Amino acid sequence: MLVENSRDPEKVRKEKLEPRTDGTLCLSGRSWLPCYGDLRTVIMHESNKSKYPIHPGSDKMYPDMKKLYWWPNMKADIAT
Template sequence: MQHGYWASLRIEPDLISRIKEAQKEDSEIWTIVENLDKQVEFRLDDDNVLWRDTRLVVPNDATLREALLTEAHSSPFSVHPEAHSSPFLVHRGSTKMYHDLKQYFWWSGMKRDVATFVSKCLIYHQVKIKHQRASGLLQQLDIPVWKWDEISMDFVTGLSQTQRSHDAIWVVVDRLTKSAHFLPIRKDYSVSRLAEIFQQEIVRLH
């Protein structure tokens, strides 16, 4: 690795070093190491760093995983152009970020963690945009290559309350096919609750 770049991802060398060092303290990794003869997909290199095939194994450390997800998500080479003044937030979905990450890193439950991280970020930025005044010219967006690789979303509020106390609709649209999901929600749902719904209703299906 040179200058902190791993192909389409930009990951700081210090973070890679911290991941390797943290492997030494992780009980789950030691369990894998003790059973390497039964798990041929894992290997130790000359520095006793554990890899799954060609992917670095990330220990069960929430701080490290959050840092890795943050760096991958903010990488200018792979993820997340913000929609600036668009009323809809356009976002490269968790599928894109997951495929980028899994080329170089592995941990159990990575896909779930990526989906949670991306959905929370997406929701946060959409709410932020709702409270900002539009500025500048709208930018032409590239056409996505894969279905559900990029999505747009919006919240329709001010609706009458249903029998289940829903008073808003969350609209999530695939930019390529224009297919959409209309999710009944409550306007007082937390970001964490919306992230759960995003996983259940969007990530699970796509």
């Protein structure tokens, strides 16, 4: 389990990251994304796209994304 990237390592330690058969890790059924690489940026960019002409904004993006993904400080990353 990688906890060095979390601001509150104790919180992550209490919640168990579980391996999936494809080699990824999940937390409470959501994909856990490590702090390195551009994967988070790509996912936020794709989630921000919409088939509607209205921008979904961070208030809508966070609840939608937290159903599928988790990483430390996710809400703050989406809001900025």
